[in-house]
Amino acid sequence: MNNKRESNYELIRIIAMVLIIIHHVFVHCINEQLINPDMYKASKLFNDYTVYNRLVITDFAAAFGKIGNVLFILITGYFLIDRKINISKQIIKVLSEMFFVALILIIASFIHLRIEDITSSINIRNFNESWWFAGYYISIVLIAWIGLNKFVKGLDKAGYKTLLIVLFAVISIGWIRGNISKLGIDSILTGVFIYLCGGYIKLYNPLGNIKSYKCVIAIIIFFVIMGISFMNYSATNINAAILDKKDSYKQVIYGYSDYSLPCLVIGIMLFEIIRRWNIKSSSVINYIASAMFITYLVHDNGYVYTFFYKVKWLEMIYKGEYLQIILFLLLIVVSVMALGIILYSIYNLCFKGFKKFIQN
Numbered sequence: 001m002n003n004k005r006e007s008n009y010e011l012i013r014i015i016a017m018v019l020i021i022i023h024h025v026f027v028h029c030i031n032e033q034l035i036n037p038d039m040y041k042a043s044k045l046f047n048d049y050t051v052y053n054r055l056v057i058t059d060f061a062a063a064f065g066k067i068g069n070v071l072f073i074l075i076t077g078y079f080l081i082d083r084k085i086n087i088s089k090q091i092i093k094v095l096s097e098m099f100f101v102a103l104i105l106i107i108a109s110f111i112h113l114r115i116e117d118i119t120s121s122i123n124i125r126n127f128n129e130s131w132w133f134a135g136y137y138i139s140i141v142l143i144a145w146i147g148l149n150k151f152v153k154g155l156d157k158a159g160y161k162t163l164l165i166v167l168f169a170v171i172s173i174g175w176i177r178g179n180i181s182k183l184g185i186d187s188i189l190t191g192v193f194i195y196l197c198g199g200y201i202k203l204y205n206p207l208g209n210i211k212s213y214k215c216v217i218a219i220i221i222f223f224v225i226m227g228i229s230f231m232n233y234s235a236t237n238i239n240a241a242i243l244d245k246k247d248s249y250k251q252v253i254y255g256y257s258d259y260s261l262p263c264l265v266i267g268i269m270l271f272e273i274i275r276r277w278n279i280k281s282s283s284v285i286n287y288i289a290s291a292m293f294i295t296y297l298v299h300d301n302g303y304v305y306t307f308f309y310k311v312k313w314l315e316m317i318y319k320g321e322y323l324q325i326i327l328f329l330l331l332i333v334v335s336v337m338a339l340g341i342i343l344y345s346i347y348n349l350c351f352k353g354f355k356k357f358i359q360n
Helices: 007-034 041-046 053-080 087-113 132-153 157-172 174-181 186-204 212-243 261-275 283-290 292-299 302-308 313-319 322-359
Strands: none
Touching: 007 041, 007 053, 007 261, 007 283, 007 292, 007 302, 007 313, 007 322, 041 313, 053 132, 053 186, 053 212, 053 261, 053 313, 087 132, 087 292, 087 302, 087 322, 132 186, 157 174, 157 186, 174 186, 186 261, 212 261, 283 292, 283 322, 292 322, 313 322
């Protein structure tokens, strides 16, 4: 592969980040308000014994972030499976961006605390204790660098497929996953499986003969299954609360994991659809995509979530004001993206200046 970045794959990174931002709004703000009637009066709108079909949007959104994670790791596997990995470069980039964003958020929350009372601020400990995806990503790349890529290189197509089937069984069968989770490696194995899926697509193009419309149908089918599942577990939990003679019912959106079948299938189908798009190389798309990790870092923290909480999400959902919900989500996505791109530009200037200073 040449060094020219392919904008259709870069667009996948951008779409993945949009899904992750929406996921975080719902999971860390809307769902938190929903399950805490003592803290948020609006949650009482949904605590009677009713299956609110409109809340299925929160269930879908809970899967968006995991689908976004799948897309990011698929891209990583796709491009690294047959390449020599510069692990030092990967780690330095991740750590330097983490430190830069932590520093910016420390300063921002320090100033904010002097303007008004806020319940969540950022301190230097966040550099080591926050942003789980950074560790997840580096762990997968590290495993690939240590020997996974070399091991896969020695497999033929049948052997590679067998490896994927075995890993899928390990992460999908609850009893096996439950036991390996005691070792703390279930998430890593899931990431390795997704990484290898990306590599398999790169090497063998297994979905090449499947029409794009069939990929779209597969996505729709799994969203329908997710919607039915949401209604099933809501009705079941309501019945359980009634049998326990509870005064009210607390709505719970369980969410999904990276190994969840809908997230895996939808993520792979989206990846396959978008990678087929014939997009001319765009420096704008490529630059925006380069800023996506900083975009993730700058919004996935308690301090920034305090701004998301200011929107009356539950009232809008209860009243069915879907256009307003879309507009607020669009505003948040655009704002977070813009902030991420600005900070990425400043980071580049600072990092290049620091490298020049060290070299001199």
